[in-house]
Amino acid sequence: MAAGDRESDSEKRKEKAFERMLADALSADARKDCPDAEILAAFYEHSLASADVEHWRAHFAGCSRCQQALVALAASDPNPMAEEEVARLGELVAAAAAPARVAPRPRISRWAWFFDPRSLAPLAAAVIFGVAIWVAVRSPNVAPVENFAIAPTTSEALTAENKVAPAAPSVMAQLSPSPSEPPAMQVPVHRTAREMPAVAPATPPPPPAAMAGNAGSAPAAQSSDRTEQSAEQAATAAPAPASPPEQQENSGAAASSAESGGGATPSSNGGVVGGVEPLNGRVETLTVTRSVRAKSQVAGFVAANSDSQIGWSFGGGGRIARSSDGGRTWVQQKSPVQTELLAGSAPSETVCWLVGRGGAIVRTTDGVKWELVASPEQAEQDGRAPDWTFVEARDALYAVIRTENGRRFFTSDGGKTWQPQ
């Protein structure tokens, strides 16, 4: 090799070494603002304080490293998925699979801006949408009065924890409340990302006086902040539907959008939501609605699914009402409890679980008759049943409930027995 060639090669190697160090230095510089693993895990589990959630959500919106870590975290989630979902994932993985090689100048697919599907496990890409939606609907530091209605996309398969099946390889998208969102009972599925306006996160207003009695613990205080934050967001949303007497003032709605350039932007309820680009090229999005408690006694309502006209509202004094016409009219139903009901989950048009204060757990399996479900004794503290502030049900038998301070229990036999989770 000629001396000139050797010198040229030497210079090339030095240039590459310099670029390598430059990349490492830039990467280290970018990482210094990233959260440690515990914060990442707590964010994923929705156990961060609401102020922290907002802070980290803003960070995740612009950090591809953290977005990728969240993808990997979701991919490694061991929660079981329905068989149909597993089969469907097989197709999705095949469709999403890309060469393992990363080209010298990596060419990232136009719809995978913030992570390289060829680097991350194809399974991670395939499951992210469903798991991300599952995460999105779970309430961090659950407010005592929140409940969510999930509008699935093309797949109706539900997992053990109400995960929604991904319809296609997922992208990270921004979940943003839409001012023009119709009422919670009518949950549309937006067909194009461009229909989804971006809304800046609302600043949490001061908690209302009505919630002061609940502010006995940090989670409760955070819950009231979140509730009021939701109320503020909801105030900019469309008016509430025709609703039962004492219905809430308004409903908040959040919608996801997806196209290129998404990135894993956490949802307004603390989860991570992915938009979907199905193989037919049409972008489907999910809409997650959240109803908030304002001044009325009714805590909220829950719909069976986006296309269903069936839903239930619930609230103070154990009140339960059912609508079969999309919320235009309501029929009061006989409730087995008189304590305030705070959260609900309706896996179908005939099955609904509601939970509330003083250990209240009620369930209907025919959409009409409500029965009392025994609260887990292990949850009692000082001989007092806890306030259940969250429920997710897969069907009439399987449900997960959670107290205000994060203690979780699950049943797989319709509430006959409960296990701590």
Add this chain to the structure above:
Amino acid sequence: MPAALAAALHAQSGAARWGLELAQFTECLRASAARQFGECGPGAGEIERYLKGLRLEDLALAAACAAGLAEAWEYFVAHYREALYAAARAIVGAPRDEERARELADSLYADLYGVAGATGARGKPLLAYFHGRSKLSTWLRAVLSQRYVDLLRAGRREVALDEGDDDSEGARSGARIAVAALRQPGETRDPDRERYIGLLRAALLDALASVSDEDRSRLRAYYVDARTLAEIAKRRGEHEATASRHLERCRRELRGRVERRLLEGDAPQDGRAARPGLSAAQVELCFEYAVEDWPFDLKSALGRDGGEEPGVT
């Protein structure tokens, strides 16, 4: 912290099962609260609420493992090791790459215990960094996720910088090498080598500090996020050739600053003595060593120096 509260939480956590003393557990609680509140000095009520909301059982187990208590480790191995492997497989995409998944899980497992370096002596266990704000299983997966992402990104940068590389397994082999490098005993190094690389790195960091925000964003997009020139150009609303020119300019200016800094040396600052400038030959040596020494960079990138918290550099 009130003794009664600590005792109650100690009892609730089941720490006695592992032989974890009240004093040890109380220290864990204090560390967790300090991590959460820092210097804020919150009220006793707020601290109590925070502590009661922790995953106490998991915290006790992690603390007992970090303390090296055998029963706790037996339980941890029995209940978490397979889950760790399963998580690694899910992240890596096994069964395509079972070996890489196992290497990833094993490297984490070793750090959880606290094995460090060639001697195998026990360093600070990674489990000591768990403070109970999440489930232990989720924390483990988060550590694994961050670690894997960093490995991939480092491996991808390694491949991306090698133009004309036809290795179709470039990224994966990069990550594989990276994982193997973590597990291999370190070589005996020429002390000057370390010094030169350190000088080069310091000069680079110094040069980066003076880069404009726009150029920094451009450099990050290319080197950290691995965007193509077309994507960078599109995002900035410019032509791809323009993006390429700007990137080349940034790189050239940075290298020039680094070399000047190495040649000129450092003035005395903050109690540090002045550093004389290097000769041109020594500057060349800095770059030569950098060419040969990328595992050093990788370890720094992973933040495994000095017992740093996982996910923090």
